[in-house]
Amino acid sequence: MTTRIGIAGIAGRMGRLLAEEVPTAGASVAGGTLRSGTAPAGIQVLPDFGALCGASEVVIDFTHAGNARTHAATAAETGTPLVLGSSGLSLEDEAAVAEAAKRVAIVYAANFAPGVNLFLAIAERMAAALPPEQYDAEIVEMHHRQKVDAPSGTAIALGRAVAAGRGTTLEAAGIESGRDGHCGARGTGTIGFAALRGGQVVGEHTLVFAAGSEHISLTHKSFDRRVYATGAVRAALWLKGRAPGLYGMKDVLGM
Ligand SMILES: NC(=O)C1=CN([C@@H]2O[C@H](COP(=O)(O)OP(=O)(O)OC[C@H]3O[C@@H](n4cnc5c(N)ncnc54)[C@H](OP(=O)(O)O)[C@@H]3O)[C@@H](O)[C@H]2O)C=CC1
Numbered sequence: 001m002t003t004r005i006g007i008a009g010i011a012g013r014m015g016r017l018l019a020e021e022v023p024t025a026g027a028s029v030a031g032g033t034l035r036s037g038t039a040p041a042g043i044q045v046l047p048d049f050g051a052l053c054g055a056s057e058v059v060i061d062f063t064h065a066g067n068a069r070t071h072a073a074t075a076a077e078t079g080t081p082l083v084l085g086s087s088g089l090s091l092e093d094e095a096a097v098a099e100a101a102k103r104v105a106i107v108y109a110a111n112f113a114p115g116v117n118l119f120l121a122i123a124e125r126m127a128a129a130l131p132p133e134q135y136d137a138e139i140v141e142m143h144h145r146q147k148v149d150a151p152s153g154t155a156i157a158l159g160r161a162v163a164a165g166r167g168t169t170l171e172a173a174g175i176e177s178g179r180d181g182h183c184g185a186r187g188t189g190t191i192g193f194a195a196l197r198g199g200q201v202v203g204e205h206t207l208v209f210a211a212g213s214e215h216i217s218l219t220h221k222s223f224d225r226r227v228y229a230t231g232a233v234r235a236a237l238w239l240k241g242r243a244p245g246l247y248g249m250k251d252v253l254g255m
């Protein structure tokens with residue numbers, strides 16, 4: 001029996017790619033939801049997320065942060081494991097997702113590309129080795145002109161990895177985002193963010209550690225968003241039959 005995977009936001013950039021990648025992975029598309037646009041040919045459109053959960057063994061949601069709370073709660077109510085890829089969630093949204101994950105298995109990841117998840121692990125190790133009093137951590141990301149949230153979820157995940165490597169949290173370290181005008185000198189130990197938007201850039205992230213006499217930087221570039229879709233389908237297949245809990249892509253990848 002192939003795994004029946006439901007796709008929220010089937011008409012979106014990610015939704016359409018997911019509809020291609022699910023059958024490639026040997027699973028079947030149980031149906032999709034949409035808010036505007038049209039579904040790819042042959043895919044059943046369900047009236048709402050609850051109906052999608054009812055028709056699916058696992059659901060993948062790359063829609064919008066604004067849906068995360070209700071979709072996670074519905075997944076928990078219906079007992080349908082959820083792969084959540086939307087970015088731009090608030091801390092409150094994330095807490096609600098974690099609450100739902102007490103009742104159903106959820107994979108929530110800022111980025112489903114394997115290389116990015118390795119990058120996150122390396123970032124934490126770099127930060128642990130480079131003293132914050134000497135090495136300023138700055139994160140620069142660039143995405144396509146249609147992206148609606150900033151900094152990207154991946155940039156925030158990188159910031160969290162740096163903070164974890166330094167034995168603190170992003171909030172406690174201090175965020176410097178979108179500097180403009182007379183913003184004052186950089187705070188020691190803070191983590192800086194800059195977001196660029198333009199064209200059709202799929203996703204680029206650079207982490208810089210800048211000290212007085214040296215810089216070290218690491219960059220990841222995605223050239224095709226299919227890398228996110230294959231990762232999300234892999235997560236969906238891994239999730240089927242899992243115990244309730246909040247999982248990340250590093251669990252799926254066994255990192
Ligand atoms: N974690 C990861 O690896 C990745 C995460 N993302 C994230 O995934 C999300 C989607 O990205 P992308 O595909 O580029 O965006 P798109 O805007 O192309 O697609 C989102 C789709 O979801 C639809 N939608 C929104 N709300 C609902 C709803 N309640 N029910 C049904 N459909 C809905 C939108 O409809 P409408 O057009 O009417 O708004 C749109 O068609 C973003 O948050 C993005 O940052 C993207 C790539 C990788």
Ligand SMILES: O=C(O)C1=N[C@H](C(=O)O)C[C@H](O)C1
Pocket residue numbers: 087088110111143147151152153154155202203204
């Ligand atoms: O919106 C996108 O496109 C992407 N969003 C994710 C993010 O916010 O980090 C992942 C990837 O960078 C593409």
